[in-house]
Amino acid sequence: MRAAPSLGEFEQIVLLAILRLGDSAYGVTIGAEIAACTRREPAPGALYTTLDRLEDKGLVTSRLGDPTPQRGGRAKRYFVLNSKGLAAITRAQQSYRRLLEGCGLPGLTYA
Amino acid sequence: MPNVNVAERILALVTTGDRAASIVGDLMEGAATRGVFWFWFGASRTAASLLWRNVAEETGRLTRLAFLGLAVYIGVELVFTGLSGLAFFGAIMGSGHPLHLDSIGWKLWFAAPVVVSSLFIGVVMYSNGSGRGSVGACPQASLQHSLDTMRRVDEVRDQMRLTTRSLRGQRADLSDFPPCSAS
Numbered sequence: 001m002r003a004a005p006s007l008g009e010f011e012q013i014v015l016l017a018i019l020r021l022g023d024s025a026y027g028v029t030i031g032a033e034i035a036a037c038t039r040r041e042p043a044p045g046a047l048y049t050t051l052d053r054l055e056d057k058g059l060v061t062s063r064l065g066d067p068t069p070q071r072g073g074r075a076k077r078y079f080v081l082n083s084k085g086l087a088a089i090t091r092a093q094q095s096y097r098r099l100l101e102g103c104g105l106p107g108l109t110y111a
Numbered sequence: 112m113p114n115v116n117v118a119e120r121i122l123a124l125v126t127t128g129d130r131a132a133s134i135v136g137d138l139m140e141g142a143a144t145r146g147v148f149w150f151w152f153g154a155s156r157t158a159a160s161l162l163w164r165n166v167a168e169e170t171g172r173l174t175r176l177a178f179l180g181l182a183v184y185i186g187v188e189l190v191f192t193g194l195s196g197l198a199f200f201g202a203i204m205g206s207g208h209p210l211h212l213d214s215i216g217w218k219l220w221f222a223a224p225v226v227v228s229s230l231f232i233g234v235v236m237y238s239n240g241s242g243r244g245s246v247g248a249c250p251q252a253s254l255q256h257s258l259d260t261m262r263r264v265d266e267v268r269d270q271m272r273l274t275t276r277s278l279r280g281q282r283a284d285l286s287d288f289p290p291c292s293a294s
Contacts, residue, residue, distance in 0.1 A: 027137035044141075044153040045160030048134055052126065052161065064129060070143070072115055074136030075129070 005057045007092045013038065014050050015089045018060060018079050026065070026076040027051070051079060059085030115139065118154040125161040180232040187228040195220065 007015070017033040018025040025033075027047065035041045054060045065076040081089070100108060115135055122131035134157060142150035166173060198220075 027134065028140045031141075043156060043160075044134075044138065045156035045158075048130075048157050049160040049164050052130070052164070064133065068136075071136030071139050074132045074139070076136060077130065077133035 005059065005088055007088055010042075010046065010050055011054060012089060012092050013042075014047070014054065015059065015081060015085060019081055019086075019089070023078065023080070025079045030079070054085070055079075058082070059088055118151070121158050122154065122161070125158055125165060176235070179235055183231045183235055184228045187224050187231060191220075191224040191227075 013034055014030060017030045017037070020037075021029055021033055027044075030051075031042050031044070031047055034047075051060070051062075055062055059082065060079045061082050062077050062079050065078055067073045067075045118138070119131050119135045122134055126134075135154070138150050138153050138157075141153065
């Protein structure tokens with residue numbers, strides 16, 4: 001039985017951004033969502049490398065949209081979390097939550 | 112935006128064609144508000160990141176491919192060196208005269224190992240690599256072979272100079288003797 005894939009911090013951020021965006025998650029919107037939520041502009045290289053890696057790990061699936069003239073006739077690549085990706089991010093966030101419980105960080109309360 | 116296809120071709124060297132196209136499309140969207148410099152900065156950083164990812168994640172396979180390529184190169188070199196030696200020896204023993212290394216035939220013969228080994232290394236990489244992973248090794252192999260070709264051209268030129276000097280020396284030695292009809 002293969003071990004569940006471990007997730008780095010940026011991988012988790014990207015997965016959560018994809019989850020938040022639903023059906024409209026592609027490179028530009030994922031980058032904008034991360035920048036809006038974390039106040040940190042992700043480098044394009046880091047973003048696309050991470051998206052490639054997540055797809056290779058089988059945590060997200062991608063499909064090509066229709067080509068648009070604003071993009072020089074190039075299609076958008078939309079990303080969606082699959083069940084494996086959802087399980088991985090849930091597991092990772094549960095671990096974080098267990099670690100945070102009892103830490104008493106200001107502004108964070110867990111039941 | 113001009114030269115977007117160049118960026119797409121560069122990215123297609125380190126990832127699949129459709130991924131490269133979608134990345135360039137995304138960068139074009141961003142460049143509409145951030146400018147051309149941002150586009151090229153993003154494209155070059157993305158290409159570097161994807162290339163580094165290929166190298167970092169497939170280090171073992173790329174190292175194995177590099178050694179395989181080196182083995183093929185050395186093998187082809189040994190075969191051609193052996194055949195060259197036989198050809199030299201045979202020609203000298205047969206005619207008794209020095210060889211004319213500046214002839215087209217010998218130039219082609221000296222260039223042949225570069226062409227043949229490049230071809231074999233290409234075949235080896237194609238059959239053992241996933242395409243994307245072997246991309247990193249290709250520029251290195253091309254550079255090495257370009258340098259090697261230049262070295263070979265210099266070697267052949269030096270050899271030709273030596274041969275020419277040798278021939279001139281022999282003619283000078285012969286001119287010291289008076290012709291038979293004059294005696």
